[in-house]
Amino acid sequence: MVVVTNLIISIVVIILLQLLGMLVFSWMTPFKDMEELRKGNTAVGLALGGKFMATAIILGVAAYTNTSIWYLMLWFAVGYVCLIAAYWLFELATPGLKVSEHLQQGNNAIGILLCAVFLGTSFAVSSLIV
Numbered sequence: 001m002v003v004v005t006n007l008i009i010s011i012v013v014i015i016l017l018q019l020l021g022m023l024v025f026s027w028m029t030p031f032k033d034m035e036e037l038r039k040g041n042t043a044v045g046l047a048l049g050g051k052f053m054a055t056a057i058i059l060g061v062a063a064y065t066n067t068s069i070w071y072l073m074l075w076f077a078v079g080y081v082c083l084i085a086a087y088w089l090f091e092l093a094t095p096g097l098k099v100s101e102h103l104q105q106g107n108n109a110i111g112i113l114l115c116a117v118f119l120g121t122s123f124a125v126s127s128l129i130v
Contacts, residue, residue, distance in 0.1 A: 013069055014059050017076050021055040022048075024080075028087065031104045043103045043111030050115030054083055054122035061126035079125045086121040090114065 025048075026033045036044040058079035062072045091099055102110040 010063060010069060010072070013073065014063060017059060017073065018052075018055055021076075021080055022052060024084075025051045028084070029103070030100050036104060041104070041106050043106050043108045046108065046111030047103055047114045047118075050118035051083070053115075054118035055080065057119070057122040058083070058126050058129070061129050065129050075129045079122065079129065082125045083118060083121055086117055087114075090117050 031044075033044060033048055037048070055076075059072075059076055062075035062079065066072045066075060087099075097110070099110060099114065103114070
């Protein structure tokens, strides 16, 4: 019974952390992600999908490598901060390019590149989780 309870608690915490992560990412953009998706903005969909997958990768590795829910949350926080830093470093590394404006305009190249930045960062960071 304890194993089932721990499993249920872990699943609930993972889902809540994933939702919290996506909420924070949506606050970082000057536009409404869901409105852009309703308009069919593929670039925003790619970037948002990359964010979702990146947080899921970090959560998955943190859950796999830790038996404590507290360590899972700690490692998620560390990984998530790295994802946010990667976004801002990407902005700094491309000074002539306002990423959020290009996403809102539907620039798929930027959406794909940002998706890859998030996924690459999550793979690199998740390899450090112990």
